[in-house]
Amino acid sequence: MTPDTTRFEEAERDPDISKEQARPLITELRSELLKAQYARLENPQRSLLIVVAGIDGAGKGATVNLIHEWMDSRHIRTLAFGPPTDEETRFPLFWRYWKHLPAKGRTGIVFGSWYAPLMQLLSEKPPKQADIERLAASIRDFEALISRDGVQVLKLWYHLSRDAQKRRIAKLESDPDTAWMVQPQDHLVARSFKRIREAAAHMLALTDTPQAPWTVIPSADDRMRNVATGQAILSALREPMPSAARLGTPARPALPRGGRRPLSRVDYSASLSENEYDDQLAHWRGRLARQVRSKAFARQQLVLLFEGNDAAGKGSTIRRITHALDARQFCAVPISAPTDEERARPYLWRFWRALPAPGNITIFDRSWYGRVLVERVERFAKPAEWQRAYEEINQFEQQLAENNILLIKFWLAITKDVQLERFRARERSPFKSFKITEEDWRNRAKWSAYTRAANDMIDLTSTRHAPWHVVSANDKRHARITVLETVVKALDERLA
Amino acid sequence: MTPDTTRFEEAERDPDISKEQARPLITELRSELLKAQYARLENPQRSLLIVVAGIDGAGKGATVNLIHEWMDSRHIRTLAFGPPTDEETRFPLFWRYWKHLPAKGRTGIVFGSWYAPLMQLLSEKPPKQADIERLAASIRDFEALISRDGVQVLKLWYHLSRDAQKRRIAKLESDPDTAWMVQPQDHLVARSFKRIREAAAHMLALTDTPQAPWTVIPSADDRMRNVATGQAILSALREPMPSAARLGTPARPALPRGGRRPLSRVDYSASLSENEYDDQLAHWRGRLARQVRSKAFARQQLVLLFEGNDAAGKGSTIRRITHALDARQFCAVPISAPTDEERARPYLWRFWRALPAPGNITIFDRSWYGRVLVERVERFAKPAEWQRAYEEINQFEQQLAENNILLIKFWLAITKDVQLERFRARERSPFKSFKITEEDWRNRAKWSAYTRAANDMIDLTSTRHAPWHVVSANDKRHARITVLETVVKALDERLA
Numbered sequence: 005m006t007p008d009t010t011r012f013e014e015a016e017r018d019p020d021i022s023k024e025q026a027r028p029l030i031t032e033l034r035s036e037l038l039k040a041q042y043a044r045l046e047n048p049q050r051s052l053l054i055v056v057a058g059i060d061g062a063g064k065g066a067t068v069n070l071i072h073e074w075m076d077s078r079h080i081r082t083l084a085f086g087p088p089t090d091e092e093t094r095f096p097l098f099w100r101y102w103k104h105l106p107a108k109g110r111t112g113i114v115f116g117s118w119y120a121p122l123m124q125l126l127s128e129k130p131p132k133q134a135d136i137e138r139l140a141a142s143i144r145d146f147e148a149l150i151s152r153d154g155v156q157v158l159k160l161w162y163h164l165s166r167d168a169q170k171r172r173i174a175k176l177e178s179d180p181d182t183a184w185m186v187q188p189q190d191h192l193v194a195r196s197f198k199r200i201r202e203a204a205a206h207m208l209a210l211t212d213t214p215q216a217p218w219t220v221i222p223s224a225d226d227r228m229r230n231v232a233t234g235q236a237i238l239s240a241l242r243e244p245m246p247s248a249a250r251l252g253t254p255a256r257p258a259l260p261r262g263g264r265r266p267l268s269r270v271d272y273s274a275s276l277s278e279n280e281y282d283d284q285l286a287h288w289r290g291r292l293a294r295q296v297r298s299k300a301f302a303r304q305q306l307v308l309l310f311e312g313n314d315a316a317g318k319g320s321t322i323r324r325i326t327h328a329l330d331a332r333q334f335c336a337v338p339i340s341a342p343t344d345e346e347r348a349r350p351y352l353w354r355f356w357r358a359l360p361a362p363g364n365i366t367i368f369d370r371s372w373y374g375r376v377l378v379e380r381v382e383r384f385a386k387p388a389e390w391q392r393a394y395e396e397i398n399q400f401e402q403q404l405a406e407n408n409i410l411l412i413k414f415w416l417a418i419t420k421d422v423q424l425e426r427f428r429a430r431e432r433s434p435f436k437s438f439k440i441t442e443e444d445w446r447n448r449a450k451w452s453a454y455t456r457a458a459n460d461m462i463d464l465t466s467t468r469h470a471p472w473h474v475v476s477a478n479d480k481r482h483a484r485i486t487v488l489e490t491v492v493k494a495l496d497e498r499l500a
Numbered sequence: 501m502t503p504d505t506t507r508f509e510e511a512e513r514d515p516d517i518s519k520e521q522a523r524p525l526i527t528e529l530r531s532e533l534l535k536a537q538y539a540r541l542e543n544p545q546r547s548l549l550i551v552v553a554g555i556d557g558a559g560k561g562a563t564v565n566l567i568h569e570w571m572d573s574r575h576i577r578t579l580a581f582g583p584p585t586d587e588e589t590r591f592p593l594f595w596r597y598w599k600h601l602p603a604k605g606r607t608g609i610v611f612g613s614w615y616a617p618l619m620q621l622l623s624e625k626p627p628k629q630a631d632i633e634r635l636a637a638s639i640r641d642f643e644a645l646i647s648r649d650g651v652q653v654l655k656l657w658y659h660l661s662r663d664a665q666k667r668r669i670a671k672l673e674s675d676p677d678t679a680w681m682v683q684p685q686d687h688l689v690a691r692s693f694k695r696i697r698e699a700a701a702h703m704l705a706l707t708d709t710p711q712a713p714w715t716v717i718p719s720a721d722d723r724m725r726n727v728a729t730g731q732a733i734l735s736a737l738r739e740p741m742p743s744a745a746r747l748g749t750p751a752r753p754a755l756p757r758g759g760r761r762p763l764s765r766v767d768y769s770a771s772l773s774e775n776e777y778d779d780q781l782a783h784w785r786g787r788l789a790r791q792v793r794s795k796a797f798a799r800q801q802l803v804l805l806f807e808g809n810d811a812a813g814k815g816s817t818i819r820r821i822t823h824a825l826d827a828r829q830f831c832a833v834p835i836s837a838p839t840d841e842e843r844a845r846p847y848l849w850r851f852w853r854a855l856p857a858p859g860n861i862t863i864f865d866r867s868w869y870g871r872v873l874v875e876r877v878e879r880f881a882k883p884a885e886w887q888r889a890y891e892e893i894n895q896f897e898q899q900l901a902e903n904n905i906l907l908i909k910f911w912l913a914i915t916k917d918v919q920l921e922r923f924r925a926r927e928r929s930p931f932k933s934f935k936i937t938e939e940d941w942r943n944r945a946k947w948s949a950y951t952r953a954a955n956d957m958i959d960l961t962s963t964r965h966a967p968w969h970v971v972s973a974n975d976k977r978h979a980r981i982t983v984l985e986t987v988v989k990a991l992d993e994r995l996a
Binding site (some may be wrong): 031034035037038042065066068072073076077082084085086115116179180182183184286290293294297319320323326331332333336338340343344345369435438439 | 527530531533534538561562564565568569570572573574578580581582611612675676678679680681782786789790793815816819822823826827828829832834836839840841865930931934935
């Protein structure tokens, strides 16, 4: 297949611009860029993420340095990524990019983005078509997700003709003061210009989307390249907040169907005697303790996630697990209202940051499912936001699965009358009364809305790689043992 | 030298407490702990950092788990550290502890603290006295510093008699359900009880300070251990904010002496012609570019720090350096008003977090010296705070030096008339006017106060391992070249 390279034609004509033409343009650009940047900072609805890619030797680095001079560099962060480190290879491709997303109002410039592995794949002969399609799709999903959630993505491809590229490299090399700027790969690129050009055309075609389009920057002439970059950034900064339609809906929008009610199938009568419980607890906890200290576990990443009705006993269940763990290998993350830093970024950001390293365990006490539970019921999220979250969450969890990160999700279910008993008991207890607030009573008044949200959630996000374990918790002993047993068996299977 | 072990005597009597005695105590403790915890959260002046150490097999882990049940565990974070990872060994000992300091109002529990290496040293035969003294002193300095700046330190040593320890281990091992709790080192400890006991006594004596005292927790009996732990935490939480006197002053208080005025010795006439500048810039930038791409640099950590008068040209000087660097290897950190997360922690926290990994460079545009410059002049810091900061900063920088982290500090100096010219030029410039605000004019009105502060700072923090480079910046070309040359020469010496 010969990719369409027409969008490179203009850049390969190597347009230039004279000093006299450039001067007024640049003066105007600089003051407009600053105005636009400050307007964003004053009303921080979105961040701007500039992806810089292109033919080697096109002068990308010099231009980005110039952008720092033209704008107020205190609010711009350059994020440069090399080949993944050992640690980074243990996480999904997008992990390191997620971790460094700029806060709303601010600008990030990415070198060595997620397009590096795609270019790599596209340059191989013969091309692995399935891998290419899969990676391109996951890139589109990633960009769509962050675009919808407050990150504007501007993608720049720096391009020039083969002859111009050769001339640029030769010129840099001939001067001892700039020879160091020429890297060995620049020569490789010169030799394989045609192949890279085709791969790039293919890549642009695969990943040009309405919410994250590519802009080709003519790069043979320094002034032209600088002005074109400044103009692209300016028009991105000036762009008003896009409508929901322009941002697109997820590929497979998942709207609650309302029909299925998985929680109605729970057997709330399950229980354990105190003696049985003590035996089982010692047994499963002992097995878990040995598993997490095994050699095989040193390479495993484990995420445990707990959701459930208020007063279902999430905290005490989690403690039965952590008692078996080495304190150095787990991190329990209670999820409450987001901090300022978290609010300034897409809602999944705080969870990406907390993923465990190999041999480690992250335990979420409440989780990203808040988006389709409390945020839906309390209307903190707009309908479009929580409705598309099912698909976004499924994609997130699929990335974990593809990277061998084991995720086990629990919904601890109690009945309305048991919740009432526990609320009352808590109020009477001198050291549990802090656990019961006005808010709990308000939430309880919305019992049916929360139940509907939980039913939809379990229905729409029970996937093969991350099924929900719905556990009756009317009897706490039963719930704790069921959770421990589920974790141990899942680990047995994984570590076998 | 036989250390004084009398403070272990009470714990080695292995006191216990009956179920009947414990019940009312625990009921009372739990509700008081919660009250105290909430009082702290409502008025977050300090965080509480609980250091957990003691004889192995004393049941430290079980007690900490219990603390999570007794208090509101959402506001407690257990921080468990193992032997330093490869990455961690490249940083000062306290780096990883700094990074995880809890925010004001919250509680952190540290396992595997800075006392692990001290116990290690103290257990060696023959003891390396100088190393022991040095480490103990740096621990006292660290605890004093964070105590003075909003972190309350509570240190618990779990202790029991040799016989009781043997019994505890045998009991755990005899039960297949708890055998996993016994680690190989527990047996080692049993064999070397006497040696460890002496090392511990020595350690407590060396590091028992008014602001961070040790509490010995009798640990033979579970209930006794739990109650004693709860009581220790409760009395720490109830302790009022200590007076400055109780927190102690730095070992060597550094008060500005007012006599020396290093800035008066600057030759402001130094300048470079445009031609000279171009030649020199290409030369030094080329050398820097080769240095940072060399094999030797891959193991080096480099910190560049820029302070100076407003409009002295810090930003443009920094850019002359970054132009020579690979964008993947440096991070430029502009320091402005701290974020909420930063304000909730000691002022040095944000800088510890930003230290570079090997092969990397952090460039601070303004820095920790804000404490003795803007915070002093604008009275954001109390006199006691900025006065002790000189010594705190010297200790911080010494830790960098001891870990082979190269720090180069620049003060860019301009005269008052040149500042005025530049302010006016900025106001006239369409794309620099954002750089000049009312605040700049206000600061300028305090020129002599800032000059006094800068003189004191340079005088009191120019150390052998981290001298100040005061650079005349009335001529920007001269300043840029001087800075580049200084960096290159320092690197040459370091990488040789």
